Every structure is written in C-alpha cells, then in structure tokens.
Amino acid sequence: MTTPTLSELEAEEAGLILPHFDEAMALKLGTAIVALAQARKAPVVVNIRNASRCFFHAALPGSSANNDNWARRKSNAALMTGQASLLIGMRHAAHNRTVEGEGWSPIDYSDSGGAVPLRVAGAGIVAVATVSGLPQVEDHKMVVEAIRLVMG
DSSP, rough: OOOHHHHHHHHHHHHOOSSSSSSSHHHHHHHHHHHHHHTTOOOOEEEESSOOEEEEEOOTOOOOOOOOHHHHHHHHHHHHHOOOOOOOOHHHHHTOOOOOTTOOOTTOOOOOEEEEEEEEEEEEEEEEEEEEESOOOHHHHHHHHHHHHOOO
16 A cells, blocks of 8 residues: 655645534444445454543454554544644654654554544544554555545
C-alpha cells in the first residue's frame, strides 16, 4: 500500500469534516469500520473515543490485547496533537524526531498510523477513530475510508 505524502495527509484531514457527532454517529462509523475489516478478514481492534469516554470498541477475530494497547497509544497521540497519528509519525521521521524526543512516554503515546481525529464543522475535534492490527498505512486508510462512507 502506497504511503501518502505529508501534503496529501494534510489535505485529507482538511476534507474529513463530519456534519455532527454523537453516540449514534460513533456507532455508525464504528460499524462501518468493522464491516470493512470483516470484508477483508482483517484482525483488528476498532476504537472510537475522546479524552473522557469510549464511544465504540470492537476486537475482531485474530486481534489481541496488544492491538488494544496500540490503539490506546495511537489515539492518545492524535487526541493530544489534533492530528492523525500517521501524520505525526511522518513529521517525526522527516525531522529525525521520536515520541521520546518530544517528551512523550512511549508507554502512553505512539506515532504509528491508525488514529484519525474526528472533526465536526463549527466544533473542531470531538473524538478520534483508531484501527490497530494491520500495517500502519492500512490502519489509517481503513479509518479514512469509513469516515468517507459515513460522510456520504
């Protein structure tokens, strides 16, 4: 799978704006991600949360507790920066930086791809959707594909 460029990721983020977000939207998005994963027989964990609560979580066959931990760490980074974890990692790589070099604990943060902030027009970032279990670019693209599906 082709890795997007920094400018492609930045443009992608600018275009992923949901009309609203609530528990029903989280369920719709989470179900869309699960459907994509099941169709591909992808052994992933799907998580949608904000800083204070989990809106959706699913562990598909073949995933593990390790995927839960990766999802938590990736979503922490996305929530803290307001950027997709893949974009964070690519920026770190471009500037020869690391999570630890930023002063972030690698126990709690990861700049591996798969966590995408959920933005709502007029409200900003309201949550983050995360996939863990595939190579990082595939994790990221699965989330983006599902967001586009629910956006129509």
